[in-house]
Amino acid sequence: MKNVDIRDISRRDQEPLALPQKNELKPLPAQLSSGEGPAFAPLSPQTVEKCECTLDGTCALNLPRPKSREEEEVLVRKFLTGIEKLFTKENNWTFLQPLLLTMEHCTRCQTCSDSCHLYEASGRNELYRPTFRSEILRRIYFKYVKDGGVLSRWQHGDIELNWPMVARLAELAYRCNLCRRCAQTCPIGADNGLVAHELRKVFSMEMGIAAKAIHDNGSMTQLKTGSSTGMSPAAVKDNVEFIDDEMSEKTGLEVHTPWDVVGAEYLVLHNAGEILAWPENPGAFAVILNAAGVSWTMSSELVGYDSINYGLWYDDAQFARVALKHMEAAKNLKVKKVLIGECGHAHKALSVIADRILMGELNIPRESALTVLRDIVVSGKLNLDPSRNDFPVTLHDPCNIVRLMGVVEPQREILRRIAPQFREMEPHGVNNYCCGGGSGFAIMSPNNFSDWRFEISGRKKLEQVLTAFGDCLDPSIPKYVCAPCSNCKGQMRDLFAYWDLWDKHKILYGGLVELIVNAMTDVKPGFLEWEWH
Amino acid sequence: MTALVFLIVYAGILIFLVGCIRRVLQYSRTPLHLRWELYPVSHEAPERVRHGGSYFEESEWWKKERRPNLAGELRFMIPEMLLLKGLWEFNRKLWYRSFPFHLGLYLLFGAAVLCGLGTILSGFVFGHPLLVVARCFAWGGLVLTTLGGAALFWRRLTDPELRNYTNLGDLVNVGAFALACALVILGSVVGDMVPLGAFARALLTFGFSIQLPAMVSAGLVLGSVIVAYIPYTHMAHFVAKYFTYHEVRWDDTPNNAKIAAKVAEYLTYRPTWLAPHIGADGLKTWADVVTTNPAVAPEVRK
Numbered sequence: 001m002k003n004v005d006i007r008d009i010s011r012r013d014q015e016p017l018a019l020p021q022k023n024e025l026k027p028l029p030a031q032l033s034s035g036e037g038p039a040f041a042p043l044s045p046q047t048v049e050k051c052e053c054t055l056d057g058t059c060a061l062n063l064p065r066p067k068s069r070e071e072e073e074v075l076v077r078k079f080l081t082g083i084e085k086l087f088t089k090e091n092n093w094t095f096l097q098p099l100l101l102t103m104e105h106c107t108r109c110q111t112c113s114d115s116c117h118l119y120e121a122s123g124r125n126e127l128y129r130p131t132f133r134s135e136i137l138r139r140i141y142f143k144y145v146k147d148g149g150v151l152s153r154w155q156h157g158d159i160e161l162n163w164p165m166v167a168r169l170a171e172l173a174y175r176c177n178l179c180r181r182c183a184q185t186c187p188i189g190a191d192n193g194l195v196a197h198e199l200r201k202v203f204s205m206e207m208g209i210a211a212k213a214i215h216d217n218g219s220m221t222q223l224k225t226g227s228s229t230g231m232s233p234a235a236v237k238d239n240v241e242f243i244d245d246e247m248s249e250k251t252g253l254e255v256h257t258p259w260d261v262v263g264a265e266y267l268v269l270h271n272a273g274e275i276l277a278w279p280e281n282p283g284a285f286a287v288i289l290n291a292a293g294v295s296w297t298m299s300s301e302l303v304g305y306d307s308i309n310y311g312l313w314y315d316d317a318q319f320a321r322v323a324l325k326h327m328e329a330a331k332n333l334k335v336k337k338v339l340i341g342e343c344g345h346a347h348k349a350l351s352v353i354a355d356r357i358l359m360g361e362l363n364i365p366r367e368s369a370l371t372v373l374r375d376i377v378v379s380g381k382l383n384l385d386p387s388r389n390d391f392p393v394t395l396h397d398p399c400n401i402v403r404l405m406g407v408v409e410p411q412r413e414i415l416r417r418i419a420p421q422f423r424e425m426e427p428h429g430v431n432n433y434c435c436g437g438g439s440g441f442a443i444m445s446p447n448n449f450s451d452w453r454f455e456i457s458g459r460k461k462l463e464q465v466l467t468a469f470g471d472c473l474d475p476s477i478p479k480y481v482c483a484p485c486s487n488c489k490g491q492m493r494d495l496f497a498y499w500d501l502w503d504k505h506k507i508l509y510g511g512l513v514e515l516i517v518n519a520m521t522d523v524k525p526g527f528l529e530w531e532w533h
Numbered sequence: 534m535t536a537l538v539f540l541i542v543y544a545g546i547l548i549f550l551v552g553c554i555r556r557v558l559q560y561s562r563t564p565l566h567l568r569w570e571l572y573p574v575s576h577e578a579p580e581r582v583r584h585g586g587s588y589f590e591e592s593e594w595w596k597k598e599r600r601p602n603l604a605g606e607l608r609f610m611i612p613e614m615l616l617l618k619g620l621w622e623f624n625r626k627l628w629y630r631s632f633p634f635h636l637g638l639y640l641l642f643g644a645a646v647l648c649g650l651g652t653i654l655s656g657f658v659f660g661h662p663l664l665v666v667a668r669c670f671a672w673g674g675l676v677l678t679t680l681g682g683a684a685l686f687w688r689r690l691t692d693p694e695l696r697n698y699t700n701l702g703d704l705v706n707v708g709a710f711a712l713a714c715a716l717v718i719l720g721s722v723v724g725d726m727v728p729l730g731a732f733a734r735a736l737l738t739f740g741f742s743i744q745l746p747a748m749v750s751a752g753l754v755l756g757s758v759i760v761a762y763i764p765y766t767h768m769a770h771f772v773a774k775y776f777t778y779h780e781v782r783w784d785d786t787p788n789n790a791k792i793a794a795k796v797a798e799y800l801t802y803r804p805t806w807l808a809p810h811i812g813a814d815g816l817k818t819w820a821d822v823v824t825t826n827p828a829v830a831p832e833v834r835k
Contacts, residue, residue, distance in 0.1 A: 006697045078807065090802040093564035093819075098781045100563065105773035108698035109631075111624035126697070135698055155702035155766065183571055185623040187613075188770045189777025194569070208808040220810065224828035317811050320823035351589060352568045355788050356796050357823075363788055365595045375592050406572040406587025406785075430572045430585030 004126040006135055009168050010160040014048075017127060017168070019057040024123035026459060029466045031473065032499055040451030047447055052167035056127055058452040060174040060211055060444060063167055072163035075207070079166045080144060082206030083137075086198055087145050094316050098191055099198055103141050106134060106190040112182035117433045118175065121459035128456075130182040130192035133172045136165070137195055170209055173199040177438035177457060178313060179399040184430070196439075200314035210314050214440040218310040219318040223325075227272040227306035236305045239275050240282065240298070247283035251523040257286050260333060261297035266372075267335040268296050269326060269350070271343035271486035272306035278489065281342060284513035284527070288373065291522065292381040297333060304329025307346035308486075312353060313439045323354035327362040338366045342511045344398030344438075344485035348405050368401065370484060373516065374410035377417055383521040386418050391478050393419040393515065394468040396461070396492070397432035398485035406430075411484060411512055418519040419482075425464045433460045435483070437491025454498040458491060462499060465507065475506045478530050484512040502532040536741035538750045545757025552764025556772045560780075565795045571782045575609035576602045587785060595787065610778075615639075630688055634681025634707070637714070640674030643667075648733035655730070664730045671729060675714045682711025706759070706768060713756035720748030 004017050011017070020039040043053055053059035066072045085091040086099065108131055113119050118128040126132060139159035142148040148156065159165070176196035183191040203209040210216075222228040227236065240257050247255040258264070268289070274281040289296050299305055303325035311319025327350075330338050340347050351366045358364075376382060395415060401407045408429050415422045425432070435442075436458030445453075469479050483489050492509040501507040508530060518527040573585035581590060582605050588594040612618040617635060620628040644667045651663035685707040689699045720726060724746025727735075735743045745753070763769055786792065800820040804813045810827040817825075 004697075081807070085805060089564050089799075091804045091806060093799045093802060094567045095569065097560060097563040097566045097776065098569055101560065101773050101777050101781065105767045105770045105777070107767055107770065108695070108703075109624065109627055110694055110698065111620065111627065113694075115623065131698060155700060157700045180571055183782075185619070187617065187619040187623070189774055189782055191569075191571075191777075191781070205806040205808050205811055208810065215810075220828045222828075223826050317806070317822055321826065324823060352570065355568055356565070356792055357567070357800075358788060359793055359797065365593070367592065367594075368589055371590060371592050403572055403585075404570070405589055406570075406574065406577070406581070406585060407589050408572075408584050408586045409581075410590055 004132075006132070006139070006157070007160065009136055010162050010165040011054075012162070012164055014054055016054055016057045018125055020122055020125055020456065022455070024125070025455065026121045026123055026463075028459070029463060029470075031466070031504070032462075039455045040448045043447050052164075052171070053447075054164065055168045055171040056125075056175070056452075058449050059171065059447045060449050061170055061209060062212070062446055063170055063209060066163060076161060076163055076166055078207050079202065080140075080161065082202035083140055084145055085206065086202055087141070092198075092201075092316075095194065095198060098194055102134070102190040102192070102194055103138055105188050106131065106138070106186075106192075107188060108135065109187070111187055112185050112190075112192060115181045115185040117179075117181070117436070117460035118177070118457055122456050127172065128175055130176070133169065133176070133199065134190075134192045134195040136169060136172075137199060169199060170203050172196075173203060174211060174439075174441075174444075177399070177434040177436065177441060179434035179438050180404060181399075181431075181433070184403065197313070201316060204315040205317065211440060211444050212446065213444045214310040214314060215318070218308070218440075218443070219315070219322060222303060222306060222308065222310075223318075223321060226302040226304075228308050228310065229272045229276055229306070231272055231275070231306070233300040233302065233305065236272065236275065237300055239279075243275065243279045243283045244286065246279065247287060250283075250527065251287055251517070251520075253287060253291070253523060255283065255286050255290065257282075258297045259300055261295075263334050264297040265295035265336050266297070266339040266367075267304075267330045267333055267337075268298055268339045268341060269307035269346065270298075270305070270341040271308050271346060273308070273486050273490070274341065274343075277493075278486075278511065280514055280527075280529075281486075281511045284511070284517040285341060285369070287517050287520070287523065288376060288382065288513060291520070292376040292379075294372075294376075296339065297335065299329040299333055301325075301329040301332060304332075307340060307343050307350070309346060309349040309354075310440060312345050312349045319349065319353070320357055323350060323357065324362065326350060327354075327358055327364060330364045331361050335364065338364055339369055339372055340366060341369050342484040342486060342513065344400035344487060347398075347407070348400035352405055368405075368407045368410070370401070370407050370410040370414075370512070373512065374413050377414050377516065382516070384418055384516070384519045385521045386420050386519055388519045388521075388525060389419045389480075389515055390421060391480060392421045392423065392469055392472050393480045393482055394423055394425050394465065395428070396425065396435060396465075396481055396483040396485075396488055396509075397428055397430075398483070398488050399432065399434050399438055401485065402432055403430045411482075414512060414516065415482065418515060419480075423468055425468045433464060435461045435485075435488040435491040436495065437487050440487075442487040442490040442494075450494065450498075453491065454495050458495040461492075462495060465501070466505075469505065469507065473505045475504060477506065479505065479507045480515070480528075481507060481509040482512055482515060483509050497532070506530075508532070534750065535735075535743055535745055538745060538753050539736060539739070539741060541754050542736065542757045545761040548761035549764060552761070553769065553772055556764055556769050560773070560776045564799055565792065566781075568784060568786075569781055570785045574783045574785050575605045576783060577605065577785075578602060579605060606783075627688070630681060630684035632681070633677045634685055634710070637674045637677030637679070637681055638710075640670045641678060641714075642674075644670035644674055648729060649737060651730060652733045652737055655734070664733075667733075668729045675718050679711050679714040679718060682707045682714065686711060702766075706766065709755060709759045713752045713759060716748045716752030716755065718752075720746040720750070720752060724748060 647667035
């Protein structure tokens with residue numbers, strides 16, 4: 001592994017600072033082999049020519065190369081004003097205190113490094129060390145924001161601020177899943193995940209630079225059409241009606257999704273990606289809620305039918321706009337509560353992060369679907385036969401729901417009742433590992449970035465899944481990874497396909513509600529379809 | 534000479550206290566941030582803190598009374614503060630160096646407090662035993678701080694993993710602690726050091742007439758300089774840790790009238806972010822910005 005010095009971040013040559021090689025990555029369990037050579041396919045010559053991609057051989061942002069030194073200088077100045085704003089209460093009251101604490105008190109002891117799945121999976125690549133990007137921001141902070149002189153440089157180190165550094169730092173902000181596992185181990189309480197989050201904010205909110213999938217095709221599309229999928233209110237209703245029909249046929253029950261019911265107990269917010277990619281998930285929700293006699297509705301108001309909030313990962317303004325729209329939809333329907341479906345970041349966004357900006361009538365209580373489902377399952381309102389789920393099941397803990405929100409046990413209580421062969425991954429619960437798709441990566445696939453996700457960011461989860469099913473990897477035994485989160489499922493779909501886990505080991509992924517419905521005796525047997533999708 | 538040493542000691546302590554107060558004020562005056570908690574949260578209900586759960590695990594949690602679990606917080610905080618439990622768990626190699634260093638500092642602090650008490654109570658029966666204990670603390674503290682500081686210094690100097698993250702300042706920080714303590718030890722052993730009780734009395738009563746060995750004086754001066762310097766560096770993490778735990782990691786307080794009032798004020802701030810989709814012009818407030826939809830054309834917005 002090539003050593004990377006912090007000061008290399010400002011290097012002007014076009015060589016990537018580190019090009020991960022397959023033989024450097026953390027070895028996979030015996031049944032999978034990484035082989036030799038670069039960890040992922042090289043970028044196309046056109047991308048290399050036009051875009052800034054001198055970090056690690058992949059490119060998440062497609063940041064165009066400036067045409068002149070003057071243009072570079074303008075961008076660097078803009079970056080610096082953004083950094084300065086990050087440390088003012090007027091621009092960043094939202095996260096100023098935790099950011100200052102992290103900037104000023106990290107002892108750089110590297111205790112956090114071993115907790116990071118990216119650092120471990122990459123074979124301890126210096127670029128992916130949680131403190132690497134923080135150290136760069138810290139040096140910028142002390143030199144430029146605090147106007148540090150010689151004494152400060154002696155104390156905090158120096159950094160050369162130039163365009164190559166800014167461009168590499170922009171990419172580096174997108175080499176962290178924001179899972180905050182590193183923060184959990186910090187003896188001081190410093191938070192390197194927060195640093196990546198705050199850097200993304202500077203790039204988006206000051207410079208207009210963000211990953212296309214989460215900004216242009218994400219939050220902007222959602223604010224324009226109502227959903228990041230592009231589904232209009234009419235389209236979503238059509239699609240859900242189709243799902244109702246499918247589910248009715250499949251279950252033998254009459255499945256109906258209520259729309260815009262004023263005064264309902266719950267407004268149900270699904271990640272709209274489920275409706276298109278995994279329709280059995282919202283369908284299963286409808287089956288369960290109807291069978292349990294819950295008063296619920298969906299909203300056809302703009303944004304009110306798509307729980308996603310990608311602003312959580314990169315932009316406070318976009319985040320707040322979407323959160324407010326979600327709650328306006330709830331307010332307009334006069335519902336008593338909001339139920340958040342199987343989407344991790346939507347859980348954290350609306351329950352935790354948005355909590356303090358929801359004032360007055362918008363502060364309608366939000367509940368996790370996992371908690372509500374646990375109550376339904378435990379109440380005995382559903383007739384459940386666990387033997388219908390008599391195959392190995394393991395549970396993936398979405399970081400946003402578990403480590404960052406503390407919903408740990410409800411999903412386990414359900415699985416212990418409906419899945420006789422349930423086994424945990426190690427570690428699990430609040431000590432879990434990210435799926436590798438967190439912070440938007442699951443929907444980002446420019447250039448060879450997907451390969452980076454499969455080879456590096458998803459590697460630890462891959463290992464965990466294979467280890468959890470270590471006693472039953474034979475492909476004659478169907479196995480199920482329960483991942484109650486839309487983004488995690490997206491990552492698993494792509495990760496498992498890349499490593500061919502379905503054909504080699506018959507490992508399927510899916511949500512929690514599908515398992516519940518599969519166990520319902522009032523439903524025709526075989527709700528779970530054992531086929532790759 | 535002693536007068537100068539004592540004046541530097543007094544100044545060091547004073548600058549240290551002022552710096553610590555300044556740090557506390559700096560962080561306590563920053564606006565209340567958005568929630569950013571990290572589980573486990575140790576003041577959660579005992580049945581949940583075991584697995585790291587939160588009140589979100591309960592249905593209709595907002596209708597239930599929240600019972601602060603002070604015992605849970607103490608169960609976490611005491612081993613963390615006294616034994617550096619987190620480091621033991623996540624970085625054992627560093628713990629073997631850092632724990633003696635920190636324990637040494639705690640003992641030195643304890644020795645200073647006991648010396649003060651022992652001197653004040655010297656006319657009473659407790660006075661002498663306190664000074665005996667203080668002497669044990671002082672020697673233990675000096676030895677452990679020297680050894681721990683030297684071990685940390687050596688690690689900073691030689692561990693390739695720390696190469697990118699070590700500046701001259703880091704080496705001086707830990708090195709100075711070790712050197713200051715080593716000088717006091719050496720000066721006390723080879724020099725003609727006054728008894729600890731007499732030294733403490735002189736320090737508390739401005740007794741500049743006592744004679745200190747040169748190495749002890751040098752150690753005290755260096756120690757005072759480093760003590761004064763602590764609050765202005767990352768070494769003030771004993772202050773920061775209160776905020777990182779109580780106000781960030783464990784801050785799970787749901788929105789309430791007090792919080793809403795503060796946030797209402799923040800929403801009147803006028804951001805100046807420049808990206809076009811933010812729509813901040815320095816005149817619009819945060820409330821204006823977040824209630825404007827940048828994806829809708831301006832004419833439609835009107």
